[in-house]
Amino acid sequence: MQFENILIQNKGRIRYIIINRESKLNALNQFTLAELHDAFAAAFEDESVGGIIITGAGKKAFAAGADIAEFEKIDIDGGRQMARNAQHNVFNFIVNSTKPVIAAINGFALGGGLELAMACHLRTAAFNAKLGLLEVTLGLIPGYGGTQRLTQLVGRGKALELIMTADMITAGQALEIGLVNSIAEPDELMPETEALLERILTRAPLAIAAAIKCVNATGDSGQNGFETEIEAFAACFGTEDFGEGVAAFIQKRKPQFKGK
Structure with a gap:
């Protein structure tokens, strides 16, 4: 299967899904979300794949939010449909996978990018990563499950603080509040994420x-x-x-x- 904005790599039983829009900081436009659905569906159906690591191309970003240019002409009905489609086809699709999915956050994970990471079962992050839900700076709120999953991960008070201030936090702060499972030097992020998934793949x-x-x-x-x-x-x-x-x-x- 060929993709325009997604790269697929296999390493043993691990399937890498890489968002490949480096010049756009791997922002999640609607086409990329559709490709993510297809990429995950293929991985879930492939018996040779034991687990999935999703990350972003380059060293700057995991996914720096949605592609805001697409929002300009969207009305209420369009916003509702956008959120519902993304939830069903990508975010909840990942959450309900029977195979473990780890987000390796190699840089900025903002807005929809952080929501994508939170939909994964586990999250690892590079020391230099920055995370945040910035939607209120645009007059929006997180619409891809961010209000729900952030609350489940860090608690109501901290979730409200992060959403209402739109503050970005460091990987170290994210580890302290339970938003990520582990942090690593940038060059060690992928090896350590692979080692984590490999341990999981030795289990039933x-x-x-x-x-x-x-x-x-x-x-x-x-x-x-x-x-x-x-x-x-x-x-x-x-x-x-x-x-x-x-x-x-x-x-x-x-x-x-x-x-x-």
């Missing part, structure tokens, strides 16, 4: 998928998270991977999971 894939589903249920008012966990826990007992995990533990060897 069906159990990883079940864990993602259960954690997501905590933010879904339509689900009882405890019941979701109970059912997912029970289902694990019917998998071949459970048998392999127990056998490997007893035999004091590393398990060989097959995702079955």
Whole structure:
């Protein structure tokens, strides 16, 4: 599959999805969002792919927000449709993936770019990265899930502060408040992100998928998270991977999971 604004790279079981609009600081226009949907759909369907790392081309930006030039002629109905399409096709699509997705934040992650990173299951960041939701400076609010996911990650008070001030924060500050999982020197960001994902990929894939589903249920008012966990826990007992995990533990060897 060929893309105009996306680069795809494979490294073992890791699929890299790279936003390739370096001259625009990897801003997320509608065409790029559509390509992101297709790129993630292909990765989720490919059995050779165990997990995904998404990052931005170059050293300046992960994704510096939406492409503001597209907003100029959008009315209320258009804004509603834009947000709904992006949520369904990209952001929620990532959140509900059964494969782990890590955002490697290699520079600016602003507005829609930070919302994209927050939709991923984990976030790593370079020491020089800057993060923020700047929408109120345009007379807008985050529209791709930012108000909800930031609150889940850092709490109501801090989320309101960051959204209402539109302040950018450093990677170190993001680590302190729980917005990112780890930080690294710029040259070490990708190796350390790969190492994190490789550790995850040694675990049972069906159990990883079940864990993602259960954690997501905590933010879904339509689900009882405890019941979701109970059912997912029970289902694990019917998998071949459970048998392999127990056998490997007893035999004091590393398990060989097959995702079955």
